[in-house]
Amino acid sequence: MRSRFDEQLAILNKEMIEMGALCEEIISKVLKALTDEDKDFLNGISTAGTEIDRKERTIETLCLKLLLQQQPVAKDLRQISSALKMITDMERIGDQAEDIAEIIPFVENRPEMADTLLHEMAKASIKMVTDSVDAFVEHDVELAKKVVSDDDIVDKYFDLIKQEIIREIISNPKDGECSIDLLMIAKYFERIGDHATNIAEWVVFSVTGIHKEG
Amino acid sequence: MSNIITVKDMCLWYGEHQALKDINIDIPSKSITAFIGPSGCGKSTFLKSLNRMNDLIPSVKITGDVKYNGKNIFGSSVDVNELRREIGMVFQKPNPFPMSIYDNVAYGPRTHGVKSKAKLDDIVEQSLKDAAIWEEVKDRLKKNALGLSGGQQQRLCIARALAVKPAVLLMDEPTSALDPISTSKIEELTIKLKENYTIIMVTHNMQQAVRISDQTAFFLLGELVEYGNTETLFSTPKDKRTEDYITGRFG
Structure with a gap:
């Protein structure tokens, strides 16, 4: 009876999965560039960033078309409105990965x-992104809730790094600039964790209709 | 908000066929309540029960309680004409009487004994204003109502219903025969009317229910499946049958 609409929703789902995969790809590249001395990974990052931006546009257009054509209600409305919110966070994850890549050298x-x-x-923050995308794909509310609570782990790391950097600046003030850059990288990863949390909260809303207050 | 109509365990049969099953619903006053559901689900039957229009069908049997302002509408002391004055009705197809615009609106008050010309003039003007059609017809009140457009005729029918000062207006798909502009005028009007009246409306247009109603009731196969705040019902319905119906999976 509504096969066309279901087909369009399946396309939306596929596009979301692809955008999620691009986010995972871009941050795993960043992690590799950070871990290995191989800076070649940095080259692929801006391409992935551009691809993420393009995906955001495609999904946005599709969602607006669905809102206009199908006037969705109930679960359909929640799925489409959540997608619109989630892609903003996904796009920010891509931006922050690019920001980190710029600092790494x-x-x-x-x-x-x-x-x-x-x-x-x-x-830890990459796992949050992977889990939030998986939660979306599987409509897994429990996994989404785990992502939300995992944000505390990432926040704790940020505090620990901050303390470590303070000690480093005191003992080695001439490398202060490098220390500050390091703090910024940590902050970007902390923000990536926050965006994964947002995505997970929208997954919960999409499935249950309840969005976390505040 | 107090409830103007309360219904408890109401059942209705057309002969052997049970058309309504254990309906329980409270309708708050001065709000818009929408009834939705597939054809034959009982929503219009239920609407018509609220001012005893079903009394006109001989094979109808009703059990349970329907209270208007705390009083059983099927009670022996109830004057059906008075009940229908307080709970008015607007139908799907505009049905003006084949007489002048003025006489259409004055018909009800005259039937209820208003004779003074000045008083009738006032009622006609106020009712036409309340129905948002005064400006369009004030210079041709003596013209035949059948010369009006469909949308104007429907607003005239609303004015006619308002002329006897009802508390509740029952509307059975009031815009299904109208173009989008007339539909939008009736919708705007309905929202304005709820300041002073309780509106209960059957609609097949779900977007209309979303746009204008405060509460929505979903009927299926004679049952009231789900009833609640319109926004909640259309964003997070509780019953799977509601979800399936409003998302177009059946119906």
């Missing part, structure tokens, strides 16, 4: 402790 001499913590933090 300037933080060659990282203090060991902060470096280890940063890797852990990066892995």
Whole structure:
């Protein structure tokens, strides 16, 4: 009876999965560039960023078309409005990955402790992004809720890194600029965690109709 | 907000066929309540029960309670004409009487004993103003109402219903025979009317229910499946049958 609408929703779902995959790809590239000395990974990042922006436009257009043509209600309305909100967060994740990529060449001499913590933090925030996309694909409310609570882990890493950087600046003031850059990278990963949290909250809304207050 | 109509365990049969099953619903006053559901689900039957229009069908049997302002509408002391004055009705197809615009609106008050010309003039003017058609017809009140457009005729019918000062207006798909502009005028009018009246409306246009109603009731196969705040019902329906119907999976 509504096969055309269902087909269009399936396309929307596919596009969302692809955009999610692009976000995972861009931050895993950033992580590799951070871990390995191989800076070739940095080259692919801006291409992935452009691809994410293009995807955002495509999905936005599709959602507006669906709102206009189908005047969706109930679960359909929640799915489409959540998609519109989620792509903004996905696009921001892409931007922040690009921001990190820009800084990486300037933080060659990282203090060991902060470096280890940063890797852990990066892995934790990337997992949040992967899980939020999986939660969307599987309509998995429990996984989405786990993403929301995992944000505390990323926030804790950020605090630890901040303390470490303060110590580093005190003991080694001449490398202050590098330390600040490192703090910015940590902040970007912290923001990526926040965006993954937003995505997860919209997944919960899309499935249950309840969005977290505040 | 107090409830002007309360219905408890109401059932209705047309002969052997049960058309309404255990309906329980409270309708708040001065608000718009929409009844939705596929054809034959009982929504119009239920609407018509609220001012006892179904009394006109001999095989109808009704059980349960329907209270208007706390009083059972099927009680022996109830004057059906008075009930229908207080609970007016507007039909799907505009049905002006084949007489002048003025006489259409004055018909009800005259039937209820208003004779003074000045008083009738006042009622006609006020009712036509309330129905948002005064400006369009004030210079041709003596002209035949059948010369008006469909949308104007429907607003005239609303004016006619308002002329006897009802508290509740029942509307059975009031815009289904109208073009989009007339539809939008009736919708605007309905929203304005709820300041002073309680509106209960059957509609097949779900977007209309979303646009103008405060509460929505979904009927299916004679049952009231779900009733609640319109925004909630259309964004997060509780019953799967409601979800399936409003998203166009059946009906």
